[in-house]
Amino acid sequence: MSQAAIAMVHPGFDVFAIRREFPILAESVRGKPLIYLDSAASAQKPRAVIEAMVQAMEHQYANVHRGLHWMSERTTEAFETARDAVARFLNAPSREEIVFTKNATEAINLVAHAYGRGVMDPAKAVLISAMEHHANIIPWQMLRDERGIELRVCPITAEGELDWAGFERLLADGRVGLVAITHMSNVLGTVTPAERIARAAHDAGALVLFDGSQAAVHRRVDVQAIGADFYVFTGHKLYGPTGIGVLWARAELLERMPPFLGGGDMISSVSFEKAEWARIPHKFEAGTPPILEGIGLAAAIAWVERVGLEAIEEHERALTDFALARLSAIEGVRIFGRAQDRGGVVTFALDRAHAHDVATLLDRQGIAVRAGHHCAEPLMRVLGVDSTARASFAAYTTRAEIDALAEALERVRRFFA
Amino acid sequence: MTDAFADLRDLYQEVILDHGRHPRNFRRLGPPARHAKGDNPMCGDRVEVWVRLEEGERIAEAAFEGRGCAISIASASLMTETVRGKSAKQARALADAFRTLVRTGRCPMCGGVHAEDLERLRPLSGVAEYPSRVKCATLAWHALEAALAGEATATSA
Numbered sequence: 395m396s397q398a399a400i401a402m403v404h405p406g407f408d409v410f411a412i413r414r415e416f417p418i419l420a421e422s423v424r425g426k427p428l429i430y431l432d433s434a435a436s437a438q439k440p441r442a443v444i445e446a447m448v449q450a451m452e453h454q455y456a457n458v459h460r461g462l463h464w465m466s467e468r469t470t471e472a473f474e475t476a477r478d479a480v481a482r483f484l485n486a487p488s489r490e491e492i493v494f495t496k497n498a499t500e501a502i503n504l505v506a507h508a509y510g511r512g513v514m515d516p517a518k519a520v521l522i523s524a525m526e527h528h529a530n531i532i533p534w535q536m537l538r539d540e541r542g543i544e545l546r547v548c549p550i551t552a553e554g555e556l557d558w559a560g561f562e563r564l565l566a567d568g569r570v571g572l573v574a575i576t577h578m579s580n581v582l583g584t585v586t587p588a589e590r591i592a593r594a595a596h597d598a599g600a601l602v603l604f605d606g607s608q609a610a611v612h613r614r615v616d617v618q619a620i621g622a623d624f625y626v627f628t629g630h631k632l633y634g635p636t637g638i639g640v641l642w643a644r645a646e647l648l649e650r651m652p653p654f655l656g657g658g659d660m661i662s663s664v665s666f667e668k669a670e671w672a673r674i675p676h677k678f679e680a681g682t683p684p685i686l687e688g689i690g691l692a693a694a695i696a697w698v699e700r701v702g703l704e705a706i707e708e709h710e711r712a713l714t715d716f717a718l719a720r721l722s723a724i725e726g727v728r729i730f731g732r733a734q735d736r737g738g739v740v741t742f743a744l745d746r747a748h749a750h751d752v753a754t755l756l757d758r759q760g761i762a763v764r765a766g767h768h769c770a771e772p773l774m775r776v777l778g779v780d781s782t783a784r785a786s787f788a789a790y791t792t793r794a795e796i797d798a799l800a801e802a803l804e805r806v807r808r809f810f811a
Numbered sequence: 812m813t814d815a816f817a818d819l820r821d822l823y824q825e826v827i828l829d830h831g832r833h834p835r836n837f838r839r840l841g842p843p844a845r846h847a848k849g850d851n852p853m854c855g856d857r858v859e860v861w862v863r864l865e866e867g868e869r870i871a872e873a874a875f876e877g878r879g880c881a882i883s884i885a886s887a888s889l890m891t892e893t894v895r896g897k898s899a900k901q902a903r904a905l906a907d908a909f910r911t912l913v914r915t916g917r918c919p920m921c922g923g924v925h926a927e928d929l930e931r932l933r934p935l936s937g938v939a940e941y942p943s944r945v946k947c948a949t950l951a952w953h954a955l956e957a958a959l960a961g962e963a964t965a966t967s968a
Contacts, residue, residue: 748880751882805815806819809819
């Protein structure tokens with residue numbers, strides 16, 4: 395689809411206007427304008443996010459939930475407003491269901507500890523997929539090793555989609571207690587059928603957790619419409635700051651789960667003999683929370699809502715189609731992941747060059763891509779490769795940048811030929 | 812003729828491309844050669860190094876097998892050539908000098924006893940600009956040192 399066609403679908407969407415909101419995009423790398431195609435690792439930040447955090451530090455900052463003074467009251471208000479923003483963003487039924495963590499990894503670990511060790515029947519299994527990020531593998535392996543639970547892995551198809559027959563087979567004996575699965579693969583771009591997964595899981599007596607680290611950035615997520623039980627994402631991939639992630643869980647589950655970390659802010663009363671836990675979500679937020687990061691995340695969500703997730707999704711879909719066509723046309727390029735429903739990441743390998751050399755040689759030409767196993771080593775084994783390169787797109791990515799990638803990659807191919 | 816790849820060539824010099832494509836001494840050595848594996852879990856690079864010592868100390872032959880990026884394969888290949896004929900002690904000193912070279916891009920020992928060898932290894936010095944790639948260049952050297960020390964494995968640090 396051409397830029398003009400996109401503009402017709404979303405008249406307000408102007409990628410060049412969006413780019414002007416990201417100060418870093420004016421930077422040069424090796425004397426060339428930065429071409430940043432690594433947004434799936436971490437997105438760049440719009441001025442609105444930067445300014446919200448600077449504004450807080452310069453004018454309105456103190457610790458939250460404790461000071462009986464003006465600055466603390468105002469900062470608490472700003473931080474708690476972020477919780478409202480996240481609740482609206484996910485269409486969560488209640489703001490009390492939003493728990494702030496350090497990142498998505500910590501959010502999954504929180505569930506593995508507080509639900510996996512604290513609530514789940516140890517006779518039950520956890521079911522993940524073959525395309526999980528390490529963040530959604532290791533916490534369950536640790537739970538398995540500690541509690542002896544079974545860890546099941548659903549295979550994927552050659553196109554990189556969830557093997558649905560396999561998925562149903564693994565649920566069939568009714569012994570799965572929790573399905574923990576990506577909502578969008580960070581390697582293959584595959585968007586998983588969340589509603590269908592949730593329904594099948596519930597029918598089999600299992601709860602479902604979605605790792606939304608990628609999905610929440612690229613499309614609108616409605617945890618109620620999906621029928622999710624747990625949903626996690628991270629701030630820094632959503633144009634927000636590092637150091638803040640989100641766990642959403644149904645209130646009833648959070649109530650039943652014991653705390654994860656202990657400390658200040660998560661108790662209602664303490665003596666040396668015992669402590670009473672605070673109400674949710676504070677029960678899960680020990681210690682000083684990521685205050686500035688919360689304020690930054692609220693600004694990021696406001697920014698994304700202003701641009702429009704639907705417009706961003708449309709823009710990225712057009713870019714992804716274009717990138718798939720451009721890169722496939724290069725001799726010796728192999729693309730991983732051909733799912734019908736997919737988001738803005740394209741993972742590839744060049745047959746005569748190692749992914750690390752490809753990434754370094756693209757970097758020499760001012761283009762930033764990710765190379766390696768993408769924190770998904772088991773998936774690399776399934777794909778039969780040691781490492782791959784990945785270009786990923788965001789609201790500020792242009793077709794010209796993808797053209798530049800294709801041309802640079804063609805040069806790398808000839809260089810190694 | 813102007814080089815269409817001048818911007819790429821400063822890091823990937825011809826010698827690196829050549830040894831990356833056609834690694835020398837790419838084979839196993841049988842017993843009693845000493846042997847160690849090197850593994851870089853960050854990028855999946857993997858090498859195995861064999862050294863055959865004669866008269867106790869001197870390296871009569873070094874060989875390797877492995878898979879990885881052009882930098883790691885070229886580095887291993889060049890290493891097997893440069894350590895031949897060295898004593899274990901000399902090889903360790905060369906490994907140290909090489910590590911300094913690829914970590915800093917500078918070559919303080921280039922005027923010393925290993926001047927000629929270091930000059931051959933100098934094309935790899937460009938990786939100093941990429942701290943994440945330095946390990947690719949040093950992996951085989953770590954494995955060599957492990958083999959000389961009689962250890963089975965080395966992890967590029």
